[in-house]
Amino acid sequence: MTQKKQKSTQKTTKKATKRAGALALTLTAALALGAAAPAPALALTPAPAPAPIGAQAPSVSDARISTAFALPGAKVYPEGIAADPRTHAVYVGSYADGTVYRARPGRSEAEVFLPAGTDGRVTANGLRVDARGRLWVTDSTTGVAVYDTATGSRLAHFEVAAGTSARFVNDLTLTPDGTAYLTDSSRGVIYRVTPRQLAAGSGVLTEAYDLTPALRPRPAGSFSLNGITSDRAGRYLLTVDMTAGDLYRVDLRTGAVRRVALTGGDLKAADGLDLAPDGTLRVAHNATNTLTRWHVGADGTRAGLTRTITDPSLQIPTTLARVPGRTLVVRSQFDKGGPMDPGAGTPTTFTVASVRGF
Numbered sequence: 001m002t003q004k005k006q007k008s009t010q011k012t013t014k015k016a017t018k019r020a021g022a023l024a025l026t027l028t029a030a031l032a033l034g035a036a037a038p039a040p041a042l043a044l045t046p047a048p049a050p051a052p053i054g055a056q057a058p059s060v061s062d063a064r065i066s067t068a069f070a071l072p073g074a075k076v077y078p079e080g081i082a083a084d085p086r087t088h089a090v091y092v093g094s095y096a097d098g099t100v101y102r103a104r105p106g107r108s109e110a111e112v113f114l115p116a117g118t119d120g121r122v123t124a125n126g127l128r129v130d131a132r133g134r135l136w137v138t139d140s141t142t143g144v145a146v147y148d149t150a151t152g153s154r155l156a157h158f159e160v161a162a163g164t165s166a167r168f169v170n171d172l173t174l175t176p177d178g179t180a181y182l183t184d185s186s187r188g189v190i191y192r193v194t195p196r197q198l199a200a201g202s203g204v205l206t207e208a209y210d211l212t213p214a215l216r217p218r219p220a221g222s223f224s225l226n227g228i229t230s231d232r233a234g235r236y237l238l239t240v241d242m243t244a245g246d247l248y249r250v251d252l253r254t255g256a257v258r259r260v261a262l263t264g265g266d267l268k269a270a271d272g273l274d275l276a277p278d279g280t281l282r283v284a285h286n287a288t289n290t291l292t293r294w295h296v297g298a299d300g301t302r303a304g305l306t307r308t309i310t311d312p313s314l315q316i317p318t319t320l321a322r323v324p325g326r327t328l329v330v331r332s333q334f335d336k337g338g339p340m341d342p343g344a345g346t347p348t349t350f351t352v353a354s355v356r357g358f
Helices: 003-032 195-200
Strands: 064-071 078-083 090-094 100-103 111-114 127-129 134-139 143-148 154-159 169-174 180-184 189-193 202-204 206-210 225-230 236-241 246-251 257-259 261-263 270-275 280-285 290-296 302-310 317-323 326-331 350-356
Touching: 064 090, 064 100, 078 134, 078 326, 078 350, 090 127, 127 169, 134 169, 143 169, 143 180, 154 195, 180 225, 189 225, 195 202, 225 270, 225 280, 236 270, 280 317, 280 326, 290 317
Parallel strands: 078 127, 078 317, 154 202, 169 225, 261 302, 270 317
Antiparallel strands: 064 350, 078 090, 090 100, 100 111, 127 134, 134 143, 143 154, 169 180, 180 189, 189 206, 225 236, 236 246, 246 257, 270 280, 280 290, 290 302, 317 326, 326 350
């Protein structure tokens, strides 16, 4: 790369980082109040094999971005996504009104699976399908509900304790033993729902880990914890502080919390996380229209950046799901009259992107 091109790239990166910070705070304030034709192919310089942890990795990749399917509705503003490996159906949730959509294999448009307001649901943020085919859906204002994907009936629900002031139940992950862990972006805590609690059908969300003492200071009213994922063996959780750009590891045996050593970049404006069995961590950064790929060390204490994709066709990506041969990315369009900027712009058709080569 020439010196001129390097300077240009550095300048662009600084601008994107600055914009990410501003938009992240705007998004935080908006959410706290309670509130598309196929994209052109993206061709970047091929990236080498993952760099060793601790080494500087090039932030380039070959990737092709297109549209996987559309979501019906003019004000969807989708946020969460989950793929069912048994049926290959994909579920997407609306932050705007709590609708949950289902995209069947081979269909170009999703259908409404759970209508807006079902069971009093106001938003649909984090989504996951467990090993038994049950769909978990978080509502940022209350907690989480679990649904039968065959019938749409609610099987269980768990809510934040009454009287809790600021709260924003955001994303969740499921560990091999069937336990669910959920982030609260306002309180900086992780909740837990065990299989025994799930069998009981309802209850108060249990606070399993308080990460507040470990988090860096943040502006008043801003979010901290957002996306969360877990390793295949169920040893630890990884969760991101989207404002500071830090990644945290929570040991599920001892409860120890530590900041993951990041090499090559940070996780500012990071939203959805997906950790593959081989240690590949894929991340959606909303405000900068960026996807990053990291190589996580065997014990989860270190991670090195290996690839970066930044493209406006991602339309403020919030979460992602890995399916065979590609990554599905939610195009939220939060900046088009949505929670990032309610008074600006008009959204186009809401879609989920298909990203190959990432």
